[in-house]
Amino acid sequence: MDKDINNKAGQIVIHAYGDASVLEHGSVILPPPGGGEIRVRHTAIGVNFVDIYHRSGLYPLPALPAVPGVEAAGVVEAIGPGVQGLAVGQRIAYAGPPAGAYSTARNLPAEKAIALPDEVADDTVAALLLRGITAHMLFQHVRPLRAGDTVLVQAAAGGLGLVLVQWAKALGATVIGTVSSEAKAALAREHGLDHAINYREHAVPDAVRALTAGRGVDYAIDGIGGQTLVDTLRAVRAFGMVASVGQVSGEVPLDLSMLGGGHNVAFARPSMFGMVADAGLYREAAQATLARLKGGLRATVAQVLPLAQAAEAHRRLEDGANSGAILLRP
Template sequence: MSFACLPISRVMLSSPGDASQLRLSHAELPPPAAGEIRVRHTAIGVNYVDIYHRDGLYPLPVWPSPLGVEAAGWVEALGPGVSHLHIGQRVAYAGPPVGSYSSARNLPAWLALPLPDAVADAAAASLLLRGITAHMLFTRVYRLQAGDTLLVHAAAGGLGLVLTQWAKTLGARVIGTVSSAAKAALARRYGLDHAVLRHEGNFADAVLTLTDGQGVDYAIDGIGGDTLAATLGVVRPYGMVASVGQVAGDPGPLPLSLLGPARSVALARPGVFRYLSDPARYQEGGLATLAQLAGGLTLPVDSEFALADAAQAHRRLQSGQSAGAILLRPDSQP
């Protein structure tokens, strides 16, 4: 079946820079090629990786470039050879190629995960990438088990809340660092066992006190900067630290002496995009996330913005004041 080109709206980035570089533009979307589908977006997730793409920390392959790695919507057209999906079907996807900041787009059909009736578009758009990240962190980087103690930095952020809920389903005890009493209360509502306020002193001392000086089994750090080195000191011998972001900046070179032999700590730098590049892993993580959603995994929506206001969404995320998901809502017409 053939389809005409479709006028769409999309957010484009002409070169690396701050949020003011984001521009809404219009384009003609060609029919989906063989093995592709066209998805009409209803909800678009805003993630910190979008900021890393925007400012050039994670380079994009071409300029100017679209932005965005996560969305939900419905199948509007099928390319040749696609038979496992149907027009009108609700789907979500996460990962490269970038381009989810758009009213509609073409993408490889294998990326589209059919959504159960019980999973809303907004939930899928805000949780899929974070859920697959949690699956990677808890099954491939370190197999979290009942009785383990987990430390999550920025526990009231989007990823932090997902990690906390997922870890609790596995029977783990979760300690989280937060920036305010309000965020501590929010994180506790989503299952956090112990909240450590970062502005009230050395978080490392608090974590060691909570673990009777033994340290946690596993720590997940999305803050970076000086936080990563400090985190290495609160993990038990032969425990694991996963560095998954650097909101506070690049931690710089770390001497091996921070890992051991006295501490005997392992450090991982896992990339979820590398994880998603394998279709089998992507399906496994995506289906596990949808199962968690069906079981009650949820995320508060901090704010929603029109597609044309993507720059405001980025500023909100970078402000450090958001708690939960930030979504873009495309108009029904470009």
């Protein structure tokens, strides 16, 4: 028997930036975990828009070839020198860099591992950990959300949107969300959305003003970019805030006059990766996410595809037809 058979891992590799077709399926022999590392055998892998940004080169990876993916759940398979507090066979999850989650197994810095309680399923945490960390960052650190606030969530039926809706409702906010269909509106309402706006039928700023007696929302979160970000800025009250957390539709050169003058809107472009680079903040946000899961935060998994179909997962996410999260199964 090949002595390295247990060290083999299937993986998705990028050799050049481009569309989904650059995601290639291959395999590798993993070295033993080094000092401060563990080997994790994945059971569920989250698919996120940041993976698309990495694949396209919008957010370049440190070097190519590279394995994308920044979120997964799995089981500790081996422990390197100097690692404490973890055991072989223990269930863990992680989110954030270094990339490499699109694999059946990988070596990972042990400090990234978040121990999972028995009641939290692997698929659930793989669908929610990155998004939960983002929600905690937005509602605790970027602008602390208070009971009675009104929040606008763009793409409220998406993977991040459904988490933001639930999190904001748990904090006592009134939540307005944009959707593209009545089916997505119904799904978002099931997760606590107070008011749904179909952006294909209504101008979002006008609809928001109508729902808020002409005032606008206190806080808006936009992961779309492009013209949508312009509309988001117009939907916020004077001295309110917009947080931009993505650019699916592309960047818009921000005209600072849209923030000042009669608008007086604060603008934030927070980095979840920047936050998780701080080990303390990472663990704080991860534990907050686990606490929300125990308190009723629901995961909506739209599809589970085999790891080898990562390119199809990217295409479906880019098409925007899915509601909820997409997972890859190793």
